[in-house]
Amino acid sequence: MSAIASLGDLAHLHLLLNHAPTVGTTIAVGLLVLAFIRKSDDLATVALELSFGVALVTLPVFFTGLAAQAALADAEGVSAGAITSHEDAALFSFVMMAITGVVSWVAIWQRRRSSRPTRGTVIAVFVLSCFTLTAMARTALLGGAIRHPEITSSDGAAEAAGGWLTTKAVAGFVTQHEWVWPTSEALHFLGMSLMFGTLLIVSLRLMGGMKSMSFAAAHRLLPFGVLGFAINVVTGMLFFIAAPEQYVDNVSFHWKVVLLELMGACFLLLTVYDRLWALPAGGVPPRMARVLAVSTLVAAVGVMYFGRMLPFIGNAF
Amino acid sequence: MLAALEHSAFSQWLLGSNSIWAYPTVLTVHTLGMMVLVGAIAMIDVRLLGFGRGIPLESLRTLFRVTWIGLSVNAVTGSMLFAADASKRAGSPTFITKLVLIAVGIATLVLIKRDLFDGHGDPGDVSRRARRLALVSILVWSGAVTAGRLLAYVN
Amino acid sequence: MPLPLITGLIVLATLAVVGVVAYLIDQTVDRD
Numbered sequence: 001m002s003a004i005a006s007l008g009d010l011a012h013l014h015l016l017l018n019h020a021p022t023v024g025t026t027i028a029v030g031l032l033v034l035a036f037i038r039k040s041d042d043l044a045t046v047a048l049e050l051s052f053g054v055a056l057v058t059l060p061v062f063f064t065g066l067a068a069q070a071a072l073a074d075a076e077g078v079s080a081g082a083i084t085s086h087e088d089a090a091l092f093s094f095v096m097m098a099i100t101g102v103v104s105w106v107a108i109w110q111r112r113r114s115s116r117p118t119r120g121t122v123i124a125v126f127v128l129s130c131f132t133l134t135a136m137a138r139t140a141l142l143g144g145a146i147r148h149p150e151i152t153s154s155d156g157a158a159e160a161a162g163g164w165l166t167t168k169a170v171a172g173f174v175t176q177h178e179w180v181w182p183t184s185e186a187l188h189f190l191g192m193s194l195m196f197g198t199l200l201i202v203s204l205r206l207m208g209g210m211k212s213m214s215f216a217a218a219h220r221l222l223p224f225g226v227l228g229f230a231i232n233v234v235t236g237m238l239f240f241i242a243a244p245e246q247y248v249d250n251v252s253f254h255w256k257v258v259l260l261e262l263m264g265a266c267f268l269l270l271t272v273y274d275r276l277w278a279l280p281a282g283g284v285p286p287r288m289a290r291v292l293a294v295s296t297l298v299a300a301v302g303v304m305y306f307g308r309m310l311p312f313i314g315n316a317f
Numbered sequence: 318m319l320a321a322l323e324h325s326a327f328s329q330w331l332l333g334s335n336s337i338w339a340y341p342t343v344l345t346v347h348t349l350g351m352m353v354l355v356g357a358i359a360m361i362d363v364r365l366l367g368f369g370r371g372i373p374l375e376s377l378r379t380l381f382r383v384t385w386i387g388l389s390v391n392a393v394t395g396s397m398l399f400a401a402d403a404s405k406r407a408g409s410p411t412f413i414t415k416l417v418l419i420a421v422g423i424a425t426l427v428l429i430k431r432d433l434f435d436g437h438g439d440p441g442d443v444s445r446r447a448r449r450l451a452l453v454s455i456l457v458w459s460g461a462v463t464a465g466r467l468l469a470y471v472n
Numbered sequence: 473m474p475l476p477l478i479t480g481l482i483v484l485a486t487l488a489v490v491g492v493v494a495y496l497i498d499q500t501v502d503r504d
Contacts, residue, residue, distance in 0.1 A: 106497060113501040121500075179478040186466040186479055187486055189351070190459055194490070197356025201380070210376040217371030223497045224363060227490050281373070301349060308348050312341040368498055411476070455487065463483050464476075471475055 007249050010067035017061045021097055022140050024054035025133045032126050044122060045111065048104050049268065051125060055101020056264040059233070060257050062094050063240070067248040078146060086142040088166040091241070093135035095165070098233060100128040105226055109271050113219070167241050174242035181242070184235040191235065192304060195228030199263075199300050202270055203293035206285045215279035222271060229267075252313040256306035263299035266292060340401070347394035351465070354387030355458050358426065365429070365443050365451035374433055374443070381430055388423070411471050415464035422457045425450055 005013065028051040035043035069087065072078050107121040174180045202218045204210050210218075240247055247253040270276060275286055285293075306313075357380045364372050399406050406412045432447045 110501055118500070179475055179482075182467055182470045182475060183479040183482050186463040186483055189348075189462050189466055190355075190483065190486075193352050193355035193462065194359050195356075196352045197359040200353070200356050200383070201360045204379060204383075210379045212373045213376040214371065217369060217373075220369045220371060220498070220501070221360065221363065223494055224359070224368075224490075227494060231486065231490070301352075304348060304352060305345055308345045309341060363494075368494065456484075459483055459487060460480070463479055467476055467479060 005254060007067050007071035010064045010248070011071040014061065014064035014068040017057065017064060018140070018143065020054055020057045021061060021093070021136045022133070024050065024057070025097075025100075025129055025136060028054060029126065029129045029133060032122070032129070045108070045272075048108050048111075048122070048125060049272065051104035051129060052101050052108060052268055053265075055097050055104065056261060058094060058097045058101075059260065062090060063248070063253075063257060065090055066240070066244045070245070070248050072146075082142070082146045084167070086139060086146060088168075089135070089139040089142050091167055091170070092165050093132065093139045094237075096128070096132040096135045098230075100125065100132045102226060102230060103128055105268075105271065106223070108268075109219075109222060112272055112277060113216075170238065170241045174238050180238065184238050187231055188235040188239075191228040191231030193228070195225050195232065196300055196304075198222060198225035198228065199267075199270075199296050203297050205279070206276065206289040206293035208285060208290070212281050214281040214283075215276050215285075217281075219271075219277065222267075225267065246310070250310060250313075252306045252309045256303055256310075259299045259302040259306065263296065263303060266296040266299060270296065343394050343397050347391055347398060350387045350390035350394060351462065352387075354384055354391060355462060357381075357383040357387065358422075358454060358458055361429065362451040362455045365447050367443075367448075377433065381426075384426060406468075409468070411464055411467050415461055415468070418457050418461040418464060422454065422461055425454045425457060429454065 028047050031043055031047035031050065034040070035047055065087065069083055072083070103121065104125050107118060107125050110118040110121055174184075198221055201210070201221060202215070205213055205215050205218050269292055273292075276289055276292075279285055279289070361377055361380050361384075363369065364374075364377060429447055429450045432444055432450065
């Protein structure tokens with residue numbers, strides 16, 4: 001299976017995508033502030049959905065970043081130290097972004113379901129977003145230092161990103177303790193099953209099955225999908241950071257990420273879309289519901305498929 | 318006998334073929350079956366444990382049907398995978414543990430189904446027994462998945 | 473500690489955390 005993108009392509013993609021976490025989070029924060037000032041529920045909803053979307057896109061931002069690192073391996077004028085500082089800052093801001101994304105989703109889900117005001121969660125999103133934005137800004141600044149000599153400080157030394165959460169520390173943790181990889185694999189399969197089960201129950205309803213159940217009733221189980229997904233992001237990141245060379249130019253991994261994004265978009269639709277929410281027990285699902293259900297399941301199976309095929313299609317292991 | 322299984326034409330094809338359609342496909346389908354099986358069971362179990370109370374117990378019948386499909390697919394693909402590596406697997410404590418957990422898991426599932434739908438037609442509230450079985454189910458099936466994953470790492 | 477034991481304990485711990493977090497999230501919405 002031929003590659004869809006070379007490492008060089010991915011480096012370019014990184015330069016394009018990396019604007020999303022910075023610009024996107026800025027806009028989301030701005031919208032939340034505006035929503036508060038204008039007392040607009042709709043604006044808040046848009047801000048939260050944007051926040052979730054930005055978090056979702058941050059996954060390929062991180063992956064393409066490591067691909068860019070591989071692409072720049074022997075390039076002139078590029079400081080490996082600067083890349084490492086940027087990468088470590090990126091890891092930290094990725095974690096912040098992931099947490100913000102999850103909390104954003106919870107806020108979205110709560111607002112879909114509850115007549116009670118959910119101000120607490122929205123405030124949490126606002127606070128987390130501000131912290132995330134700061135972390136992302138720092139990451140961006142360090143990223144610029146890699147190839148923008150006009151902004152690098154005159155002493156040329158890259159700021160040490162420091163802290164305990166460095167890619168080197170994470171990779172070390174995985175390789176030094178032999179239980180980490182097998183345990184992560186077990187958790188990865190369990191997380192996948194939990195997530196798929198959740199997608200399955202809502203999809204079955206949208207495809208006309210389980211008719212005595214309202215969509216809203218199944219909707220209540222959606223947090224399990226997010227929890228399964230969260231387990232897989234954590235374990236997946238352990239795999240990725242410990243052995244990026246197995247993934248960055250592995251075409252199977254590329255497709256996995258693409259389908260992951262699609263699955264995430266489907267999941268957001270399942271969480272918010274009015275016509276689905278309104279589907280009562282005994283009701284006939286609209287056609288778009290069937291399309292969404294099939295797309296979601298195909299994406300999920302695809303993510304599993306390309307994950308499974310990593311050593312066979314790609315160059316992993 | 319196990320050696321004969323391993324060296325059978327089928328097993329040779331499965332392992333030896335470079336085609337993407339042999340071993341990787343069987344493995345992928347086995348993973349898919351697992352995802353469907355364990356996913357559906359997870360939903361049944363969390364419902365019984367009190368999440369999603371708006372879901373009518375009657376509608377869970379569909380999920381039970383889904384589990385039998387997943388189980389069938391995995392019995393077939395599992396047998397194929399076993400055949401390809403029979404003598405090693407047959408002597409592996411981890412593999413035997415996995416099979417035992419699966420057997421217990423299936424028994425638990427059958428007990429849950431009977432408790433819910435034992436002929437009265439309309440299932441009432443979730444009984445305490447069903448709740449306990451649901452918890453056991455989660456633990457046992459998680460164990461089966463874990464044992465399966467550990468096969469690549471322990472004897 | 474043998475590998476299966478470590479793995480088993482971590483899996484158990486994860487299941488417990490998932491259960492608790494799911495419960496907490498679930499408690500924030502209306503009884504329906």
